[in-house]
Amino acid sequence: MHIPDAFIPLPQAAVYWIIALVFIALSLRWARKEMKEEKVPLVAILAAGIFAIQAINVPIPWGTSGHMMGAALAAIVLGSPFAAVFILTLVLIVQGVLFGDGGITVMGANIINMGVIGGFVGYYSYRGLYPLFKSPYAPAFIAGWLSLFVAALVTAVEMAVAGTFPLGLGLFSMGLYHAVIGIIEGAITAVAIYLIATARPDIMADPAGVPA
Amino acid sequence: MMDRRTFIFAGIAVALVIAAAAPFIASGNPDGLESAFFGIFGAKEIQGSDLDDHAAESAEEAVIGITGNEFSFASPFPDYSMEGLEKFGEAAAIIIGTLLVLGIAFGLTRVVAREG
Numbered sequence: 001m002h003i004p005d006a007f008i009p010l011p012q013a014a015v016y017w018i019i020a021l022v023f024i025a026l027s028l029r030w031a032r033k034e035m036k037e038e039k040v041p042l043v044a045i046l047a048a049g050i051f052a053i054q055a056i057n058v059p060i061p062w063g064t065s066g067h068m069m070g071a072a073l074a075a076i077v078l079g080s081p082f083a084a085v086f087i088l089t090l091v092l093i094v095q096g097v098l099f100g101d102g103g104i105t106v107m108g109a110n111i112i113n114m115g116v117i118g119g120f121v122g123y124y125s126y127r128g129l130y131p132l133f134k135s136p137y138a139p140a141f142i143a144g145w146l147s148l149f150v151a152a153l154v155t156a157v158e159m160a161v162a163g164t165f166p167l168g169l170g171l172f173s174m175g176l177y178h179a180v181i182g183i184i185e186g187a188i189t190a191v192a193i194y195l196i197a198t199a200r201p202d203i204m205a206d207p208a209g210v211p212a
Numbered sequence: 213m214m215d216r217r218t219f220i221f222a223g224i225a226v227a228l229v230i231a232a233a234a235p236f237i238a239s240g241n242p243d244g245l246e247s248a249f250f251g252i253f254g255a256k257e258i259q260g261s262d263l264d265d266h267a268a269e270s271a272e273e274a275v276i277g278i279t280g281n282e283f284s285f286a287s288p289f290p291d292y293s294m295e296g297l298e299k300f301g302e303a304a305a306i307i308i309g310t311l312l313v314l315g316i317a318f319g320l321t322r323v324v325a326r327e328g
Contacts, residue, residue, distance in 0.1 A: 001243065001244060001245050002243075002245070003245065005281050005283040005284065005285070006272065006275050006276045006279060006281050006282075006283075007249075007275060007279060007281070008279060008281060009279045009280055009281055010280070010281055010283070013281065028324065031321065031324040031325070032324050032325075032327050035321060035324055035325040036325060037322070037325050037326065038216075039321075039325070040318060040321045040322045040325055041216075041220045041223070041318070042223075043317055043318075043321045044314050044315075044317040044318035044321060045220065045223035045224060045227060045314070046317075047313050047314065047316075047317035048223075048224065048227040048310045048311070048313050048314035048317065049223065049226060049227040049230065051227075051231075051309055051310050051313040052227045052228070052230040052231035052234065052306065052309075052310045053230055055230075055231065055234035055235070055238060055292060055306045055309075056230065056233075056234045056237060056238045057238045057239045057240075057241070057243060058238075058239060059239035059241055061259075061261075062247065062257075062258070062259050062260065062261055063241050063242070063247065063256060063260065063261030063262065063263060064241050064242060064243065064244060064247040064261075065238075065239035065240075065241040065242070065243055065244075066243055066244045067238075067243070087317070090313060090316060090317055090320070091313060094309055094312055094313050094316070095309070096287075097287065098287055098288055098289055098309060098312070099287055099289050099290065099291065099292050099305065099309060100285065100286075100287035100289075100290040100291060101291070101292070103283070103285075104283065104285050105281060105283045106281075152244060152245075155245060156248070159248075162278075162279055163278050163279065164249070164275055164278060164279060165248065165249070165252050166252065169251075169252055169258075170248060170252065172258070173247070173248035173251050173252065173258045174244060174245070174248050176258070176259075177244035177247055177248065178244050181244055199213070199214040199219055199222065200213060200214055200219050201213060202213070
């Protein structure tokens, strides 16, 4: 879902950067207030793991592939959508600058789609679904799926505003591919939460009161 | 329960194993956004799997004409590759990236956590 530079006109790319910077500032404020020193290694491991897993493009039908985003996972494990903004921003900077994965001028848009939309949709759908299931795994799967699907639709709208995709066909094709890629996102999110909760049940007890 | 040190090393090990394996198992097909782009610009069918390489190249030129964004940037390891090193170069590039993200995230988070 990494948008390359050519897909968005510069003035629009600048607007996305400004919005992204607001969320980056809020995520830094979150980190300063909520981050305890014992969580530092967990944040670093999640960031590294998300970077690595984003390199695995899984084949789906229609000659297409896709990889996990990791925003829902970061937000659920660390108990805040701003954790996803914080981690995904770091990952996207390294990907864009070192590896040319995702553009530079459009990095603000990529931070909004994967970090902000992914993090907020993932976190709040998990929070909303948890009481219905009384278990973290089904809500984590659905939250992962939804976070990627909604991020893809928002990307399609941005492409339409940019003049790159027509709105209808853009929403249809982005929605079709990412409905399938979302299964990967949901499954890995649920499995990662299972592994973390099994290894360290204490980590998952999040301050916002969502036990897992 | 896993002790703190074991959990940290296990976490780093999992990330590095994923990074090393990635180039050998990842699909080279266009991703969702690229595939939508090629479909819309006539280089493939949206629900088909054959990509017309020639049309794909023209699509990449055509989109710059639409957006006017000609920005290009020569990253040191484009598409996670190292010149002449094939899959092992890719694995090395992704491992370097993973360690770099680990280090930056650790350093930055520690500074921010201490400020708070």
